[in-house]
Amino acid sequence: MPEAALHRELLARMWLNRAFEEKVSELYASRVITGLLHLAIGQEAVAVGACSHLRTDDWVLGGHRSHGHAVAKGADVKRLMAEIAGRATGYCGGKGGSMHLVAMDAGFVTATGVVGGQIPLALGAAFAAKEGGRQQVAVVFFGDGAGQSGAFHESLNIASLWRLPLVFVCENNGYAEFTPLSAHTLVERLARHAETYGMPAHTLDGNDLLAVHDAMGKAVSQARAGKGPVFVECLTHRMRGHYEGDPAKYRELSQLAEWKEKDPIARFARMIETRSGLTAAEHGAIEADARARIEDAAQFAIASPWPDADEADTQVSAGHG
Amino acid sequence: MAEQSLLEAIREGLHEEMARDPAVYMLGEDVALGGPFGVTAGLAEAFGTQRVVNTPISEGAVMGLAIGAAAVGLRPVIEIMFIDFITLAMDQLVNHAAKLHYMSGGQLKIPLTVRVQCGISGNMGAQHSQSLEAWLAHVPGLKVVTPSCPADAKGLIKAAIRDDNPVVFIEHRGLYWARGEAAGAGAAVTPIGEAAVLREGEHITIATFGRQVAAALEAAAELAPQGISAEVIDLRSLQPLDMDTLVESVRKTGRLLVVHEAVSEGGIGAEIAMRVQQAAFYDLDGPILRLAAPFSPIPASSALDRFFVPGKAEILRAVRGAFRRQGAGG
Ligand SMILES: Cc1ncc(C[n+]2csc(CCOP(=O)(O)OP(=O)(O)O)c2C)c(N)n1
Numbered sequence: 148m149p150e151a152a153l154h155r156e157l158l159a160r161m162w163l164n165r166a167f168e169e170k171v172s173e174l175y176a177s178r179v180i181t182g183l184l185h186l187a188i189g190q191e192a193v194a195v196g197a198c199s200h201l202r203t204d205d206w207v208l209g210g211h212r213s214h215g216h217a218v219a220k221g222a223d224v225k226r227l228m229a230e231i232a233g234r235a236t237g238y239c240g241g242k243g244g245s246m247h248l249v250a251m252d253a254g255f256v257t258a259t260g261v262v263g264g265q266i267p268l269a270l271g272a273a274f275a276a277k278e279g280g281r282q283q284v285a286v287v288f289f290g291d292g293a294g295q296s297g298a299f300h301e302s303l304n305i306a307s308l309w310r311l312p313l314v315f316v317c318e319n320n321g322y323a324e325f326t327p328l329s330a331h332t333l334v335e336r337l338a339r340h341a342e343t344y345g346m347p348a349h350t351l352d353g354n355d356l357l358a359v360h361d362a363m364g365k366a367v368s369q370a371r372a373g374k375g376p377v378f379v380e381c382l383t384h385r386m387r388g389h390y391e392g393d394p395a396k397y398r399e400l401s402q403l404a405e406w407k408e409k410d411p412i413a414r415f416a417r418m419i420e421t422r423s424g425l426t427a428a429e430h431g432a433i434e435a436d437a438r439a440r441i442e443d444a445a446q447f448a449i450a451s452p453w454p455d456a457d458e459a460d461t462q463v464s465a466g467h468g
Numbered sequence: 469m470a471e472q473s474l475l476e477a478i479r480e481g482l483h484e485e486m487a488r489d490p491a492v493y494m495l496g497e498d499v500a501l502g503g504p505f506g507v508t509a510g511l512a513e514a515f516g517t518q519r520v521v522n523t524p525i526s527e528g529a530v531m532g533l534a535i536g537a538a539a540v541g542l543r544p545v546i547e548i549m550f551i552d553f554i555t556l557a558m559d560q561l562v563n564h565a566a567k568l569h570y571m572s573g574g575q576l577k578i579p580l581t582v583r584v585q586c587g588i589s590g591n592m593g594a595q596h597s598q599s600l601e602a603w604l605a606h607v608p609g610l611k612v613v614t615p616s617c618p619a620d621a622k623g624l625i626k627a628a629i630r631d632d633n634p635v636v637f638i639e640h641r642g643l644y645w646a647r648g649e650a651a652g653a654g655a656a657v658t659p660i661g662e663a664a665v666l667r668e669g670e671h672i673t674i675a676t677f678g679r680q681v682a683a684a685l686e687a688a689a690e691l692a693p694q695g696i697s698a699e700v701i702d703l704r705s706l707q708p709l710d711m712d713t714l715v716e717s718v719r720k721t722g723r724l725l726v727v728h729e730a731v732s733e734g735g736i737g738a739e740i741a742m743r744v745q746q747a748a749f750y751d752l753d754g755p756i757l758r759l760a761a762p763f764s765p766i767p768a769s770s771a772l773d774r775f776f777v778p779g780k781a782e783i784l785r786a787v788r789g790a791f792r793r794q795g796a797g798g
Contacts, residue, residue, distance in 0.1 A: 206540060239573035249572035256539055257576065261563050267532020268539070268564060275537040278493075278518075298559075301529030308524065462570050463608050465577045465632040 151423040162437035164191040185212040189386030192411035194219040196359025200367040206272040206285040208265040213258040222250035228444040234451035241454045263296030273313035284312040284370040292323025294337040303344040310375035317380040325397045341378030353381025354411040475644040477618035481625035494520040496547030531557035538580040551586040565634040566609030580634040589642035593768035599730035605707035612707040614638040616681035619651040623658025640678040663710035669699035672723040677703040687783040722753035732760035
């Protein structure tokens, strides 16, 4: 794709992610959506930059803050929204919800509400991809808080030892719930752990979409070429609280203002105005288009039926296939 | 009829399933070298170390790996060396393997087999001797099976591997070298969820599994000449339980003794007692009895650990006591 077209495409994906999360927030405020919600507003460049290199049959796994990963992987935003709203038309028939999204038609294998739990699962997706011999890769997203889990360390070791086609994407937003990273570890650059386990690792500005896009392009090609895993640490910031409703008193207001300056969408748009001649009108149209698609998704969710009561305890076990 | 040990029967089942389906992989500590008891001996030679994979001592991550691989199409068999160490993999097993089919609305299937060995054997002490089947049977989405003889060992391991759900296959270490009739090459699978009535009787049902099956059969043989006719049921499947067979038996005999090597409290015995009294209360001639290990960690000393293994003598005492107390008899 020519660069100017690529830039516009990436901007559209950023807006789709942002609009999705803002709509979820709005529907939560009006009680259409209930539950424990973790939004990734401010972190869109990581999801979009990483997933832009992936094929539909590549595998992506995420955690509790993964709406955007599923959107960026190409999952149907209507079925995602309906799932988060607990509707029968959701990807999981309402049985998964915000923290447990699965969209296999888009290669989004699973998200999990157990911090770090997705990382070992991603080893398995990568193991199967390697054995399948079709140059598939797996990408796993997780936060800095997961970096102190046993699952993380065991998995780095195994991925590296077995040269699995897996890209570890750490979204280092500096906080785990309400606690800064410095209170959890002396090793604040998580990429250093990857180096310890013999894996190439990069730390970069995760609010710079093109930086993520470039680094992920190289990482995914390396994994696809059978050269083993890569670790990409993206320094970023969540502009909302840990969960919807979190008053976020632990953060300085000045900090938030500083990060608003670094809003990945505004930054990227400014950059491509000069580099690719993006006009304000074009930008407005891209944003409006994304918001319209998400509005459709919201209306779809709202109009969708609730799951039948007798669905509550079905699918506990799979029938024989 | 050809004989073989339970260990050989498991190995034969694994071998046949690996030959039958290229999606079957074996993962675990030292599995390519046979594992600590030799169950997987020869598999790496037959199928290569790409499919029979030695793993680091990272039970949690390897369990997750097996689950993730199952979610996208493989049929992994993971060996956890001792059931005691399944604790390190519980997040992946309980929060992920057991729930992914449900949480995904059926998009994901997890055809995973978890092989673990359990039980008191060899004076290994509190961390290498437990029977934790009830923990696992308590989790919706997991199946739990355990064989007491070579033919079922082979039939159940094959069934576990072919099942589209996570199945925990529990091997009692004390039975590995117990010999019995071999199922034979290419034998049928043993369906999960079906108990086996190994001896028919009139006066009491003894329901058990694993190592206590042999003890129950011996006890029943000794009781017969004394006029007590005991029916012996090998549960084989602990999740799901074959309640039809159990209830039918208790309706006939009017009495039930449940025997297991797991500690007494909160075990499979309690679940069975609850469900049987609910289904057959008015057919019962006496209280449901339970024989189990003391509610205690397991001691290492051979002078102590034998008190934790219900055997023939304990079963005889329990059955005779039941009839004495109630003045009833065969
Ligand atoms: C195993 C586990 N422990 C604790 C929690 C509660 N919890 C949910 S999110 C979170 C913080 C995670 O921080 P991080 O991994 O940095 O991700 P972020 O929320 O910043 O995206 C915690 C402690 C959990 N869900 N799982």
